[in-house]
Amino acid sequence: MQTTGRALVDAVRSSDRDERNEAYRAVIEATDTPVEWAYDVWDDVVADLGHADNHVRSIAAQLLCNLAKSDPEQRILTALPALLDLTRDPRFVTARHCLQALWKVGAAGAPQRAAYRDGLVARFADCREEKNWSLIRHDIAQSLRNAYDATGDETLRATAEQLIDSESDVKYRKKYAALWKR
Helix, strand or coil: CCCHHHHHHHHHHCCCHHHHHHHHHHHHHHHCCCCCCCHHHHHHHHHHHCCCHHHHHHHHHHHHHHHHHCCCCCCHHHHHHHHHHHCCCCCCHHHHHHHHHHHHHHCCCCHHHHHHHHHHHCCCCCCCCCCCHHHHHHHHHHHHHHHHHCCCCHHHHHHHHHHHHHHCHHHHHHHHHHHHCC
């Protein structure tokens, strides 16, 4: 497997499932730490958020969230609305993969964290009429917890507590609150 950022991003679009999966694992591993090639692939990764193949969309979302730590120009702030839109993907598994990776945007820096937090607050409010609203809200609470664990930013805890307290269904309120008990 080629290991350059460009080669990995190109390989995630492969129609060969094994090649695509291998490229996915390699690109996610490579971007667990900051990479120098983020901007070499950035525009293509953002474009892939709208790819016809839901696997490519999912990988693009996860990769873009991972690249947030390699983004001194804070381009992620411009891409965040597209990521939040992807949390409404017709393929729910794709939407969840995106939502579950978003915490990495919140961990990238203070401006990114503020935009991320605002986006999740809006998403929590607008998902109530969706089929899988309780899973979406759970993922949002978990995302806020992950970003909090990575940054120690108390505004994330306060935001999560406000969202959890706003849940009218006691069963789900307890479920979301359990994510914060440690």
